Amino acid sequence: MPGAADSHGLTFRQDYFGEPAAWAGLVALLHDTFGIDVGIQDRFGGPDPTSMPFGYFDEAGTCVANFSAFSMPLMIDGRLVKAAGFQSGAVRPEWRGRGLYRDLMHRAFGWCDVQGFDFGLLLTDKPAVYEPYGFRILSQHRFSGPPPAGAKPVGSLRALSLEKSADLALVMRLLRERTPVSSIFAVAAQTEMFLLNGHFDPDIQLAYLDQFDSIVAWKSDETSFQLLDIAGRTIPPLSAVLAALDQNPHRVDVCFPPDRLQWQGVPEPFVSYTSLMIRGDAADRLTGPVMLSPMAEF
Ligand SMILES: CC(C)(COP(=O)(O)OP(=O)(O)OC[C@H]1O[C@@H](n2cnc3c(N)ncnc32)[C@H](O)[C@@H]1OP(=O)(O)O)[C@@H](O)C(=O)NCCC(=O)NCCS
Known part of the structure; x- marks a missing residue:
């Protein structure tokens, strides 16, 4: 298919993660654009196998532009939705303003339509770029309130580190087996973002409740x-989580709808420099306050 960049001597490539040099090209583009090293995923078994990258490469093999789609099945209002996330959108500064990104967005959204994805989501600080493609901002709320009445700790607790291979294997197993943390709005299956977020943010603590x-x-x-x-396969009540972690906070903030926690918080607007944008019929069912778990952010 002729691309917007043909006249610039660039080569369009799709689904190129099988080639290490091309994957390294995307890692470099995202490092230079956002200052993050997604190459760390090689330690976690490589990039998401559902990821479908669309990119342009110059004659030296440098990745100058990219936009990727990936599968992120969601639970929305009690129903499983075949959703696609969009990420890794970047164009090198010297190539901007020439329609490369427009071309890649057309390709990625068109590919998702053909694949039968009926919901799309992305996080961006430039919502205007995506509005022409049917995306709208979904305002996010976290749920705050006093902790539930105390519960006695049951079972044992183990702090986990993604640096330890046995802990990493346990986390990956439970991410594969998990039940959605909320039936209103939650990821149903996706491991890579949880691992990346857990790796990048040193303040995040992980614990295993046996x-x-x-x-x-x-x-x-x-x-x-x-x-x-x-x-995990079961969602413990909030009281059991706090008891197991030996936490006695004045306030709890739950960063996803708490409908399965046997606890209710007050929704409070979640302020962030990025907006969550969604498109698709299932978006109409999202009428109440929701938040995408920070562990699923991408
Ligand atoms: C945002 C970015 C990907 C745009 O790439 P680009 O190749 O210059 O974009 P294009 O020339 O293909 O423009 C595509 C459309 O987006 C619009 N657009 C581009 N940058 C925009 C911005 N900062 N704000 C609003 N709209 C923008 C263009 O006007 C164009 O609209 P049109 O199709 O109606 O004419 C690029 O500037 C970039 O890499 N920025 C830094 C990383 C980033 O912000 N990535 C996106 C994160 S979600």
């Missing part, structure tokens, strides 16, 4: 306990 065969991702400071995600 009684529930579940992993809890959390943070805490003087003012609150922040529950980021729970991954």
Whole structure:
């Protein structure tokens, strides 16, 4: 298919992660654009196998532009939705303003339509770029309130480190087996973003609750306990999580709809420099306050 960049001597490539040099080209583009090293995923088994990258490369093999789609099945209002996430959107500065990104967005959104994805989501600080393609901002809320009445700790707890191979294997197993943490809005299956977020943010703590065969991702400071995600076959009540972690906060902030936690918080607007944008019919079912778990951010 002729691309917008043909006249610039660039080569369009799709689905190129099988080639190490091309993958390294994307790692360099994202490092130079966002200052992050997604090459770390090689330690976690490589990039998401569902990822479908669309990119332009120059004659030296430098990746000058990219936009990727990946599968991120979601639970939305009690129903499993075949959703695609879009990420790794970047164009090198000297190539901007020539329509390369427009071309890659057309290709990626068109590919998802053909594949039968019926929901799309992305996070961006430039919402205007995506509005022409049917995306709209979904305002996010986290759920805050006093902790539930105390529960006695049951079972044992183990702090996990993604640096330890046995812990990493446990986390990956539970991410594969997980039940959605919320039936209103939650990731149903996706491992790579949880691992990347857990790696990049040193404040995130991971603990294994053996009684529930579940992993809890959390943070805490003087003012609150922040529950980021729970991954496992069962979702423990919030009281059991706090008891197991021996936490007695004044306030709890839950960063996903808490409908499965046997606890209710007050939705409070979540302020962030990026907006969550969505498109697709299932978006109409998202009428109440929701938040995408920070462990699923991409
Ligand atoms: C944003 C970015 C990818 C755009 O790449 P580009 O190749 O210059 O974009 P294009 O020339 O193909 O423009 C595509 C469309 O987006 C619009 N657009 C581009 N940059 C924009 C911006 N900062 N704000 C709003 N709209 C923008 C263009 O006007 C164009 O609209 P049109 O199709 O109606 O004419 C590029 O500037 C970049 O890499 N920025 C840094 C990383 C980044 O922000 N990535 C996106 C994160 S979600």
